[in-house]
Ligand SMILES: Cc1ncc(C[n+]2csc(CCOP(=O)(O)OP(=O)(O)O)c2C)c(N)n1
């Protein structure tokens with residue numbers, strides 16, 4: 308085991324892929340000479356050269372689209388967006404092209420491509436730079452979406468994402484880059500679409516992904532002091548969702564609350580709550596509650612932003628309501 | 633409009649060929665005689681020349697002060713300073729009329745100050761206070777003052793360009809003589825919106841000035857590494873039949889002159905013009921970037937030697953426009969203004985949390 312940061316885990320996954328598969332290359336804005344906006348690819352260009360590490364112009368539509376093209380022609384591009392907010396500039400290429408190519412060609416074409424992007428609010432970047440579009444992208448068929456919460460999962464999921472023959476959105480919450488965790492030295496993978504039981508408990512099931520899992524832990528600690536024993540499921544992927552794991556947990560506890568750090572309205576949990584409600588109907592002791600960010604654009608002001616973001620207290624309150632039902 | 637007429641601006645020689653960057657070993661002192669300039673001499677008197685200097689100093693001190701307060705945690709998020717580019721923003725904005733529109737990107741404090749927006753309220757926005765121009769919701773990258781026709785502060789690279797075209801379209805539609813000026817960087821010319829908007833502005837003959845501040849880097853990317861033809865924009869717009877004016881962005885008077893001519897033309901003819909000002913940011917891209925990884929120290933030093941805050945006052949003294957005493961007084965008044973702005977920002981109330989839910993819909 309090595310104790311490394313989330314950033315180091317991703318760096319390691321990328322280096323491995325570059326070193327073991329000559330068809331893998333990385334491209335994005337300022338990933339080369341500058342070392343990446345979040346320093347994930349620091350030193351790569353010196354080490355691997357400009358063929359494998361491509362600095363792009365600020366042309367998201369073109370380079371994401373070029374990634375789709377390169378993938379369809381046999382390469383395995385890893386494309387970095389400086390922020391998932393900038394995916395909007397490339398949305399057509401991601402949704403209409405990357406995700407649809409295989410289907411509309413009747414299965415002739417495959418697009419083995421990873422789109423990595425920092426996501427999430429909380430550092431006062433304002434309305435255009437704080438969004439969490441993994442929740443939008445997770446809905447699109449033909450594409451997967453991974454969103455790890457810790458270094459081990461980041462590495463394991465990244466390995467699967469790079470090996471996948473399908474486009475994968477790899478959403479990295481910006482709060483997590485500096486966070487640490489144990490990562491095995493020996494090779495392992497984490498399949499896309501496999502959730503993780505983060506904490507066992509009998510009283511209710513808490514579900515989230517990415518940075519949300521850390522908020523759930525804080526909430527579960529607070530509840531434990533009140534004698535409430537919460538189980539935490541870390542989805543790890545928003546597409547596909549590991550419903551069997553979530554449903555099994557809800558069947559055991561009979562209650563659930565789910566957390567989006569993205570906007571609650573139309574968030575990923577809106578869909579997941581609905582599905583789990585149907586699948587676990589006979590086991591539920593009450594309705595499932597969603598917690599998420601409030602339904603406004605992201606403000607710059609710190610207090611406002613914090614208020615709009617969900618916190619552990621809101622999760623605890625939701626859990627109490629579920630239990631009291 | 634006829635092509636011949638459109639290129640009048642460039643052809644009249646009003647656009648003084650200036651050194652486009654520090655290609656000379658010793659940077660020029662920009663000896664420049666306003667009285668011999670037909671465009672400037674009519675409209676720019678000594679008071680105006682001094683006003684421009686004061687604004688230049690105001691921007692520099694404002695930016696330095698923002699840097700300090702970023703380090704103190706009073707200002708957060710992304711902070712993109714305009715230090716080094718002051719001559720460009722002032723030269724470009726000074727000749728605009730109050731009725732003209734400005735649209736810009738996230739490196740916007742300089743433009744806001746050059747426009748004469750309230751220093752206190754810009755600073756308060758930096759601090760995220762309720763008294764800020766955007767009520768603390770926008771932050772450093774999203775300065776707006778619609779009443780002054782200052783339409784943002786936009787943080788998605790290239791996103792402001794179509795907005796400007798639309799504002800210009802509205803002017804054409806309403807038959808006004810209002811000019812819209814949109815600022816952007818060299819990096820933004822690689823966005824689809826740039827090319828799409830230029831085409832639109834050309835096809836529809838929109839009264840808009842595309843003002844590119846070519847500071848030679850888009851974040852860590854030298855323009856030559858990410859743009860075909862690198863820094864040569866001379867006929868980049870040939871495909872769109874938009875006139876290109878290149879100007880030395882470190883020379884405030886040259887910028888002013890070129891921009892004045894462009895404004896006159898756009899106001900009269902209603903068709904777009906592209907201005908490229910070559911300039912340099914002395915500091916990092918944002919506060920997260922020390923700015924020394926991807927550029928040579930010597931390059932930064934070379935540009936710093938052309939600091940408009942040094943060159944311009946020297947020029948003013950040489951031409952007898954002002955005295956050292958007057959400059960010192962200006963400097964003191966700028967310091968007082970900045971100090972007052974910081975005090976205003978610090979003493980201003982935080983917005984109520986409930987205000988986060990206002991302004992979502994009209
Ligand atoms: C669509 C989009 N992609 C990337 C970014 C991140 N980003 C912000 S500023 C910038 C560089 C822009 O350079 P340039 O246009 O030359 O303007 P300058 O900062 O030099 O004034 C980048 C890459 C962004 N804000 N929006």
Ligand SMILES: [Mg+2]
Pocket residue numbers: 817818819845846847848849850851
């Ligand atoms: Mg630039």
